[in-house]
Amino acid sequence: MTSVEWSFHGLSKIASRMNRRSYFILIIPFFLLSLSLICRCAQKYEPATHEKEDGTITVRFVYTDDSAATVCVLGSFNSWSERSDRLSRSGDTWSTSVSLPPGRYQYIFLVDGHNWREDPGTVLTEDSGFGTKNSVLIVE
Numbered sequence: 152m153t154s155v156e157w158s159f160h161g162l163s164k165i166a167s168r169m170n171r172r173s174y175f176i177l178i179i180p181f182f183l184l185s186l187s188l189i190c191r192c193a194q195k196y197e198p199a200t201h202e203k204e205d206g207t208i209t210v211r212f213v214y215t216d217d218s219a220a221t222v223c224v225l226g227s228f229n230s231w232s233e234r235s236d237r238l239s240r241s242g243d244t245w246s247t248s249v250s251l252p253p254g255r256y257q258y259i260f261l262v263d264g265h266n267w268r269e270d271p272g273t274v275l276t277e278d279s280g281f282g283t284k285n286s287v288l289i290v291e
Contacts, residue, residue, distance in 0.1 A: 217243035226258030
């Protein structure tokens with residue numbers, strides 16, 4: 152029995168001895184803790200941003216792949232162009248910065264000219280309409 156199973160099993164025993172109101176009082180802290188952990192993970196992977204005077208925000212895209220020869224970021228912000236935003240390599244990390252006005256954008260990484268890859272650090276994805284997922288970036 153794993154520790155998670157043990158915890159739920161233990162909670163079940165305690166809950167069977169308690170009335171409903173007490174049970175919810177016991178469950179709410181666990182729910183809030185789980186929610187805060189999820190939010191912290193989501194914040195950890197947000198692209199770095201910096202607001203400019205013209206209202207655009209500089210967004211840094213980062214992709215890690217030690218075997219890639221080229222990496223580009225394609226998205227609704229650059230008309231899905233394979234030539235617009237190539238990432239620069241530093242070790243096994245690829246990155247580029249793009250200035251974007253506030254909005255919602257879909258994007259994907261193109262690795263070695265033929266491998267479509269979601270951003271492994273993104274929280275939001277959306278169906279591309281071609282059987283794959285696109286990463287979603289919201290610039291505020």
